[in-house]
Amino acid sequence: MANIHDVARVAGVSISTVSYALSGKRTVSEDARRRIVDAVQELGYLPNAAGRMLAGARTRILALSAPLRVDTYAPAHMAFVLAVATAARRYDYDILLLTEDEATNGLRRVTSSRLVDGVILLDVSMDDERLALVRDLAVPSVVVGVPGEASGLTCVDLDFAAAARLSIDQLVAAGHRSIALLGHPQAAYERGSNFPHRFRNAFVEYASERGLQSTFAMPGSSDADVRRAVDEVLDPKAGVSAVVMHCEESIQSRALTYIADSGRSIPGDLSIISACSSFDTSSFHPALDVIPLVAADSCDRAVALVMDALDGAPEPHVELVAPRYISRGSIAEPTHPAISALN
Amino acid sequence: MANIHDVARVAGVSISTVSYALSGKRTVSEDARRRIVDAVQELGYLPNAAGRMLAGARTRILALSAPLRVDTYAPAHMAFVLAVATAARRYDYDILLLTEDEATNGLRRVTSSRLVDGVILLDVSMDDERLALVRDLAVPSVVVGVPGEASGLTCVDLDFAAAARLSIDQLVAAGHRSIALLGHPQAAYERGSNFPHRFRNAFVEYASERGLQSTFAMPGSSDADVRRAVDEVLDPKAGVSAVVMHCEESIQSRALTYIADSGRSIPGDLSIISACSSFDTSSFHPALDVIPLVAADSCDRAVALVMDALDGAPEPHVELVAPRYISRGSIAEPTHPAISALN
DNA sequence: AGAGTTTGTCGAAGCGTTTCGCTAAACGTT
């Protein structure tokens, strides 16, 4: 394997000139530069990673802490891992994947041994064991998601509260006065991440602020559970004319099937919005209006923030990504104005 | 951050003694060893990764090439990534995750720059662009899965053909004479990996070898498609009394629901085996007999083979993991001996 | 007691880069 000395010899210059020619950190005559580039080409030279790490201060590697919990929803998780890797490559960075149960140890190891320049944390729960460590880590770190206590951390996430308000605004604009939220299973609210809370709380609050009737249900994940939750939410007495679904794909899919089976048409009889969904809602029948949860949005920012922190140390802060609304025709004016809406 | 010089100073020895004490490659007096260990503890010393890489020949990093295709089944994919990472950690190795579209470039980059000691390839298709590169790579590489042409490669995979035969043996032992295979969607056979072929071909061949009647269907993934395929396979004229399912979770789940809805009991009216499934079939209703596809089995071996190759260069070869059968009561004797079975 | 062996330790070279400081040549100014 060719090294920088070989390149220097072939090009007839010193190794420092090679280094400067390749990094561009000092000017090199056009003539020398060409000979160096040719030599690199000819020898198939690629700088030795360890040498660079040791001499330069950078390793060009980012640690990605992505522990797998029992209740991890694989497709979404994978989308985020992929998005981080893709974003990192744009800065010529590679990703070291940490999945160990004891994520803390892995983080300590790779940061203390200076294997990585920075750290990105995925899938943080409300009180994550990794956070204490990350708060006083020597290297920059960014959390994708917002934990219960975010002080001293840099976090990036979709603005779930704004997404809740956006979904309500859309329904209000269409004339709905009584709406429902079909949320995650109860377990998701009790432990795990806090985005279910952020969405639900903003939903309930903003609905009342805008003078709407709102109901909320947490379905289990079995088919029967989902049906029960849909029935609960669509109880005729409440006169609900629109449902916002903030839950996993399988639940949304089951709910849609049940709603179709029970003879209600969308958006004729019922308007539906799929909120903060990381999966493709355009292949549902019918396709659903959606406020997408785009992994790349958060992950691009997270990687960018680590890069910023590598030169200059910005203050820890929370950065929320604005939600956007994609219309696919699953909401319409309510046809049967509900009784409650007349109050 | 403390380095080896600091440790040497605190312990009152030279840096080479520290190195030998920590690596154990030369004997060090018990007295010195204790002082060194204490110093390491006190300073929180962890060897600098770049220094080790440069001096030693090892980087202690493995590249994991896990490109995401459109049709990748996320849960299984994630299980394999996790299994490789976990296996690598047992050898004190970390995983560099390569997901780029052009996986070849990533592999070339990390191997030529000596960032990684070895490579593991996941999810190889029949004619994978990565294989050509991997065949003459400077570092050891192991493929999880078996591509169309495996010469010059080291591959590890579940023995799908043996799994097909094992499922047939189980059914024959229970008295079945006419069986069906519910396979993957047609697209999976036309492109992508070749394990669907290996399973199907062995199934058909071995069924005829044992004198059985066998049918085969490739359902689409929609609910209607699955029902159609189940109907096709359970056509009364064929008298099928047992079904082996070698397909994704969603298809198996849909098939089970449909079979239950159409009033057939398992295993009373129909015996079922779930073959080479990476998901949990014990939470199905009813729980299914399964020949599990255990990610850890293949990945442990794959990592072990890379480690072996790092000292001494073993011949490229294909290593198949023997399938095992887990009984959960979803097969029984056929109650209504089929007409075709009397032929 | 002297020769040979083992044990514990150390200094120094080397891994492949980056980067600092220096120099010499070429250039522009007065």
Next chain:
DNA sequence: AACGTTTAGCGAAACGCTTCGACAAACTCT
């Protein structure tokens, strides 16, 4: 012509570790 300035290039140090060879000191033999 004498002076600064820029440009292009080089040598050497530094990064933090591993490992080779050397060498005393402590043992083991006869």
